[in-house]
């Protein structure tokens with residue numbers, strides 16, 4: 780069983796979904812920890828409900844990103860975290876975390892990368908008027924949404940949809956994809972380690 784920490788900055792619907800899915804089906808992972816960088820992140824409320832330990836790490840408490848990430852690493856070690864799962868964490872990770880967790884940090888992005896990287900991807904796809912967008916799950920590297928792609932799915936945008944409808948559909952797709960993709964990653968890891 781892989782022990783996971785989820786990082787979030789906002790609503791935390793993916794965080795909650797990843798936890799609930801792992802409680803109803805054996806997906807090969809358990810979520811031991813939530814890390815947020817925003818005091819008011821609603822993800823914190825969800826963690827309380829789910830009885831998952833959570834930490835708010837205030838970037839302003841640190842003079843450098845290095846110092847902040849060192850603090851995060853020490854918490855991750857305390858909980859014996861194997862993998863980091865980003866779910867709406869709005870911060871670029873630096874070498875400290877990347878070196879500590881090589882190929883063990885996963886992110887979900889609300890577009891079909893390399894289309895619409897960075898922030899506001901759903902809105903940009905909507906405003907650009909493309910007929911299709913999607914969701915991508917990828918490993919994290921030092922770039923912005925540039926790491927190796929693990930899984931992608933297309934979503935066709937219905938011409939009657941509002942931006943709000945598109946956001947809902949993207950989240951629906953994310954919630955369907957993320958637990959199953961994690962299961963696949965951790966399942967393959969288990970198969971290899973059994974030899």
Ligand code: GRF
Nearest residue numbers: 790791792793867887888889
């Ligand atoms: C998701 O759309 C994710 O792809 C993006 O941020 C959003 C987070 O939503 N990176 P939530 O906090 O999981 O509800």
